[in-house]
Amino acid sequence: MFEQLQPLPTDPILGLTRAYQEDPNPSKVDLGVGVYKDEQGNTPVLQSVRKALEVLHQQEMTKAYQGMSGNVGFNQALQSLIFGGVEDDRIRTLQAPGGCGALRLAAELVVRSNPGAAIWVSTPTWANHIPLLGNAGVEIKEYPYFDAATSTVDFEAMRECLSQVSAGDLVLLHGCCHNPTGADLSDEQWGQVANLAVERGFVPFVDLAYQGFGAGIMEDVAGLRAMAAKVPEMLVVSSCSKNFGLYRERTGALSVMAASPSVADTAISQLHNAARGIYSMPPAHGAGLVELILTTDSLRQMWINEVDEMRNRIQQLRNDLAGALQASGDFSFISRQRGMFSFLGLDEAQVERLQKEFSVYMVGSSRINIAGINRLNLDYLAHSIAAVL
Numbered sequence: 353m354f355e356q357l358q359p360l361p362t363d364p365i366l367g368l369t370r371a372y373q374e375d376p377n378p379s380k381v382d383l384g385v386g387v388y389k390d391e392q393g394n395t396p397v398l399q400s401v402r403k404a405l406e407v408l409h410q411q412e413m414t415k416a417y418q419g420m421s422g423n424v425g426f427n428q429a430l431q432s433l434i435f436g437g438v439e440d441d442r443i444r445t446l447q448a449p450g451g452c453g454a455l456r457l458a459a460e461l462v463v464r465s466n467p468g469a470a471i472w473v474s475t476p477t478w479a480n481h482i483p484l485l486g487n488a489g490v491e492i493k494e495y496p497y498f499d500a501a502t503s504t505v506d507f508e509a510m511r512e513c514l515s516q517v518s519a520g521d522l523v524l525l526h527g528c529c530h531n532p533t534g535a536d537l538s539d540e541q542w543g544q545v546a547n548l549a550v551e552r553g554f555v556p557f558v559d560l561a562y563q564g565f566g567a568g569i570m571e572d573v574a575g576l577r578a579m580a581a582k583v584p585e586m587l588v589v590s591s592c593s594k595n596f597g598l599y600r601e602r603t604g605a606l607s608v609m610a611a612s613p614s615v616a617d618t619a620i621s622q623l624h625n626a627a628r629g630i631y632s633m634p635p636a637h638g639a640g641l642v643e644l645i646l647t648t649d650s651l652r653q654m655w656i657n658e659v660d661e662m663r664n665r666i667q668q669l670r671n672d673l674a675g676a677l678q679a680s681g682d683f684s685f686i687s688r689q690r691g692m693f694s695f696l697g698l699d700e701a702q703v704e705r706l707q708k709e710f711s712v713y714m715v716g717s718s719r720i721n722i723a724g725i726n727r728l729n730l731d732y733l734a735h736s737i738a739a740v741l
């Protein structure tokens with residue numbers, strides 16, 4: 353029966369890693385998949401994670417199944433990292449297999465709660481949002497977000513569109529470090545979107561994949577927390593891939609804020625049922641490490657320092673790249689944007705030339721992973737970009 357299948361092209365983001373690995377050019381530069389890299393081009397295991405691994409190794413007494421919500425200590429610790437002091441008796445957090453698993457669970461919940469609801473995503477958004485959410489059967493609609501001319505958020509257009517969204521629809525917002533543009537909402541704009549959510553009755557749905565990589569661990573959730581204090585209902589998906597460097601451990605969570613504690617409990621029972629029907633329960637290892645780090649003072653402080661270091665390095669690279677490209681045009685927006693990604697504003701032919709002629713790898717939209725830059729490849733990269741401009 354499988355001969356009926358048609359081959360599909362490789363994933364536009366994940367497929368880049370293979371192409372890069374197979375390229376024999378010693379000057380090759382990988383700005384593709386969004387993983388943090390250090391100055392040597394490695395994606396290290398964080399020291400706080402190494403220490404937590406030792407403790408977990410000593411303390412873990414069983415590999416028996418966890419409960420349906422996964423690791424409850426992890427859920428509590430992550431919920432408080434995200435929501436802080438916000439009134440939380442209406443919020444429940446459920447561990448999921450990575451941010452991707454949590455996004456999919458959220459979409460399953462939407463279909464069960466309100467089958468007619470659409471999820472509005474920014475133009476552009478992370479390429480995988482559309483299949484992850486849409487394959488659950490939810491209609492995806494788009495709101496304008498990025499102004500390529502100024503490399504900033506076109507907030508007027510966004511607000512105009514969101515003020516037409518129907519009650520019961522969901523609006524997907526990137527908590528910080530917008531992927532792929534690097535252009536974030538200001539705290540004031542978060543406030544305006546929260547007001548619109550209350551007025552229109554749409555449900556904010558926040559994807560928080562980079563907490564700590566923008567302005568700081570607490571700063572990056574300021575908009576989300578202000579919103580949670582205003583709106584009756586909200587969904588938040590969080591990932592520990594980037595800020596804990598736990599990419600392959602698939603560690604994430606879905607938080608549901610409902611109108612009352614009992615409705616939140618009902619939503620969680622539906623999520624248990626949805627998860628049981630897809631993957632049964634989430635993997636334990638990464639969540640066990642995160643729980644240990646967030647609940648042990650010394651490990652938590654070590655982790656905060658490591659996140660600060662990763663963020664500061666990315667910001668420094670942003671400034672360096674903007675400086676190195678000065679002669680080729682105004683790229684100063686790169687230093688004003690946040691997180692791992694920015695759009696260079698190149699067309700597809702230019703991106704293709706960069707890959708074919710210079711072995712510089714980036715997503716077709718000209719999204720670059722800033723963390724792939726280092727002192728050794730910066731000049732070569734700037735020279736290559738200048739050559740295709």
Ligand code: LMR
Pocket residue numbers: 365366384385386387478480531
């Ligand atoms: C990215 O956007 O590059 C990362 O989130 C990795 C992925 O799964 O696409």
